[in-house]
Amino acid sequence: MTKVFYEMMDEQTAEKELEKRIRSVAHIGHVEISVSDIDKSLWFYTEVLGLVLTEKDGDKAYLRAWQDFDHHTLVLQESNKSELISVGWRVESQYSLYVFEKQLKQMNINFEWVQGGQKKALGDAIHFKTPSGIPIELYWDKELYKATDSNMISKLPSHPSKYTGKGAAPRRFDHVNMMVNDVAQEQKWWTNMLGIHHRYFIQNKEDVRLGSWLSRTNVSHEVALMRNSNQTGAKLHHLAYYLDSPDELIRASNLMAENGIEIEWGPGKHGTSGAQFIYVFEPSGHRVEIWTGGFLIFSPDWKAIEWGSEVGDLGLDMWGSKAPKTYFTYGTEIY
Numbered sequence: 001m002t003k004v005f006y007e008m009m010d011e012q013t014a015e016k017e018l019e020k021r022i023r024s025v026a027h028i029g030h031v032e033i034s035v036s037d038i039d040k041s042l043w044f045y046t047e048v049l050g051l052v053l054t055e056k057d058g059d060k061a062y063l064r065a066w067q068d069f070d071h072h073t074l075v076l077q078e079s080n081k082s083e084l085i086s087v088g089w090r091v092e093s094q095y096s097l098y099v100f101e102k103q104l105k106q107m108n109i110n111f112e113w114v115q116g117g118q119k120k121a122l123g124d125a126i127h128f129k130t131p132s133g134i135p136i137e138l139y140w141d142k143e144l145y146k147a148t149d150s151n152m153i154s155k156l157p158s159h160p161s162k163y164t165g166k167g168a169a170p171r172r173f174d175h176v177n178m179m180v181n182d183v184a185q186e187q188k189w190w191t192n193m194l195g196i197h198h199r200y201f202i203q204n205k206e207d208v209r210l211g212s213w214l215s216r217t218n219v220s221h222e223v224a225l226m227r228n229s230n231q232t233g234a235k236l237h238h239l240a241y242y243l244d245s246p247d248e249l250i251r252a253s254n255l256m257a258e259n260g261i262e263i264e265w266g267p268g269k270h271g272t273s274g275a276q277f278i279y280v281f282e283p284s285g286h287r288v289e290i291w292t293g294g295f296l297i298f299s300p301d302w303k304a305i306e307w308g309s310e311v312g313d314l315g316l317d318m319w320g321s322k323a324p325k326t327y328f329t330y331g332t333e334i335y
Contacts, residue, residue, distance in 0.1 A: 023099045024195025025089040028222040030072055031176055031239050032086045033286055034079035040283035041076055048259045050167025054145060064145060065170045065241055069160050071121035071143040073173035082284040083335040084236035087176055088137040097126055100138055104128060131189050132180040133234040168252035168290055170241035177224040177237040179331040183209040186225050190214055200272050200305040202312045220273040220294045235331030240289035246276050252290050256280050265327055271318035286332050
């Protein structure tokens with residue numbers, strides 16, 4: 001059937017279809033942020049949240065959750081400001097980078113090649129910004145994490161490092177959420193340019209898009225786009241790490257309270273994804289979500305689910321709590 005389908009296509013159409021498949025990201029890889037207090041932020045991410053410090057090199061620290069297979073999923077850059085530097089996405093193949101380069105040129109989008117080795121653990125990469133100004137890093141090669149400390153080596157081949165239970169101890173890096181002025185416009189660009197599937201969205205009474213959630217893999221979302229209530233452009237709303245179960249989320253909430261970490265909202269449960277959550281502010285001012293649960297998507301022809309204004313509040317928290325005003329107005333700046 002597939003062979004017949006392609007034989008019916010003209011050569012140009014078939015080539016475009018193939019290029020579209022190649023020109024897509026594979027999954028979210030990491031986020032790089034600057035922090036205004038490197039010591040306190042590093043303490044939060046390692047001791048309270050419980051990430052593993054892969055290494056510290058000069059003014060940068062590279063971290064990962066215990067079952068993140070890559071060298072890092074979070075980079076902290078020492079600075080006098082707390083900002084988003086970039087969001088890293090792995091592409092489908094080495095060749096995909098050159099297909100993206102071609103497309104970026106056709107769209108007159110400024111981009112920069114960063115040669116492999118210039119950034120820790122990364123091969124060649126392309127840097128550019130989305131229409132809203134979100135900094136993207138596309139790459140293919142990235143070093144895998146290899147435990148050298150005997151105390152971190154797991155007996156289990158599927159665990160790149162030992163589960164220690166230190167801090168909240170998330171299993172993996174999950175997603176980022178970005179604030180933008182026009183969610184619908186930005187979502188279409190991410191889907192058309194990067195091949196990231198639109199999963200679900202919320203509309204208000206005026207039919208304005210308040211939020212869209214997208215993923216390339218089968219998780220409910222790897223990136224969320226939410227309306228900036230202040231209409232002051234793109235900002236980082238939060239980065240998120242995944243816990244295994246609700247009891248671990250309650251434990252994480254206790255750890256945050258005991259260590260003086262501000263809990264902005266939660267525990268609660270998003271009706272959209274079905275995930276239970278807490279949002280906290282780390283010492284340098286970045287918002288971090290810790291969550292568990294959430295549905296998975298396997299359908300290749302998934303249609304984005306609309307949450308209208310009559311049920312939108314349930315999408316935010318199906319248990320009935322209301323997000324504080326800061327949730328819709330505060331985000332960290334972009335570098």
